[in-house]
Amino acid sequence: MFDALILNAAIPLTRVEYGALLSCVSFKKQEKVKGFHFFRDAQNCLLADILTRIEICRVTGLNNKTLEFSTNEYGKPLLVNQPNTHFNVSHSGHYVVCVIADDPVGIDIEIIEPIDYKIAERFFTFDETEYIFSVQGDLLLQRFFEIWTKKESRIKWEGQGLSKPLPSFSVFESSELTRIAYHNIFQNDDAICYICSTKHKAPAVRVINTSDLLCDASLAFNNVQVQSKDFYKSCKY
Numbered sequence: 001m002f003d004a005l006i007l008n009a010a011i012p013l014t015r016v017e018y019g020a021l022l023s024c025v026s027f028k029k030q031e032k033v034k035g036f037h038f039f040r041d042a043q044n045c046l047l048a049d050i051l052t053r054i055e056i057c058r059v060t061g062l063n064n065k066t067l068e069f070s071t072n073e074y075g076k077p078l079l080v081n082q083p084n085t086h087f088n089v090s091h092s093g094h095y096v097v098c099v100i101a102d103d104p105v106g107i108d109i110e111i112i113e114p115i116d117y118k119i120a121e122r123f124f125t126f127d128e129t130e131y132i133f134s135v136q137g138d139l140l141l142q143r144f145f146e147i148w149t150k151k152e153s154r155i156k157w158e159g160q161g162l163s164k165p166l167p168s169f170s171v172f173e174s175s176e177l178t179r180i181a182y183h184n185i186f187q188n189d190d191a192i193c194y195i196c197s198t199k200h201k202a203p204a205v206r207v208i209n210t211s212d213l214l215c216d217a218s219l220a221f222n223n224v225q226v227q228s229k230d231f232y233k234s235c236k237y
Contacts (some may be wrong), residue, residue, distance in 0.1 A: 001085075002203040003061060004185050004195060005051055007096040010217035011210045013043055024064060024221050025049045044091040050217060051098040052077075052087055057066070057220040059100055060085055064221045076162035088156050095191050099203065106156030108149040109186065112141060120144060123166040124151075131172070145192045147171060150182045153196035 015111035022030055028166050031050050031076045032199065060082055063117040068080040078084050117140075120129050124147055132143045151173040157180065166235055171182065181200045186193040186207070195203060208216070 001100065001102045001225065002099075002197065002199050002201070003142075003151045004043070004097065004099040004203045004205045005054065005055055005191065006109075006205065006207045007047060007098075007213055008053060008094060008184050008209050008215075009043065009047060009096055009208065010094045012039070013047075013210065017214060018043065018046070021046055021217060024053065024217065026069070028119070040094075044096055047088040047096045047213070048091050049154075051096060051215070052089055052100075054216050054220045055098055056082075056085060064150065072159050072197050074159055074163055076156065076159035076161065090152075090156075093191060095186075095193075097193055099195050099197075101197060101199065101203070103198050104157055104159065106153040106158070106196040107193065108152035108156065110145050110149050110152075110181055111191050112145050112189070114141070115144060117144065120147070124137050125167055125170040127170055142187075142192070146184075148196070149192055149194040149197070153182065153194045154180070157196040194237070 011036050012173045023034060025033070025046065033042050033046045036045060043182050053067060056062060056067060057064055057080060065204055070077060071078050072164065077087070079087065079166065084102055085100065086087050086102065088105050088107045089096070089098045090107050090109045091097065092109050095109055095111075097109045099105050120132055124132070127145050132140060132147060135143060151166050154169065154171065155161065155166070158164060180196055181196050181198070181208040183197065183202050184193070185195055185203065185205045
């Protein structure tokens, strides 16, 4: 089991859709979502949880209402019901991603935008910075975010949070030593996404939009309707 789901939420949820999906997550998550100042941040936090629940229900057959989540000592989310089912989420801009596997896994997506390259000198190793600055122009920016997403996914895979400093390891370490592989599952002019896993075969990847998500949610959450009945007639299950 090694599957990834990429949501392009360029079309935001309506108020009705947002409210209906909010009712499908835990009270604790609802409070966290409501605590965001900007709607985009609240929506992304909610959608990340919804994507996770959809995938877990699909893979395990568990009912959404029975899903119980916890975290390790560093804050990495875990599924209590089925501890051998591992997952991870990330969001940036209008993208939300989720990966699910039967081994520990980490995922990170980042919007590609101008940055201060001094960040690389501060957080990256010598070989990583050398790799970045060996090119120029747009490729330089792409390489920066390639390294960044790889390092973030690695930290999330290990589940140690920021207790593991970014400069303490290189993404170019031999896979024979680290046992891990980095999978580039999505990249365009706007964003880049990497997964870190011990699985060396690439995951199955599905890219969906907001309409697809609503159909998936209706199916996974016992036909909870967040749109009109006519909308769901067009959903292909």
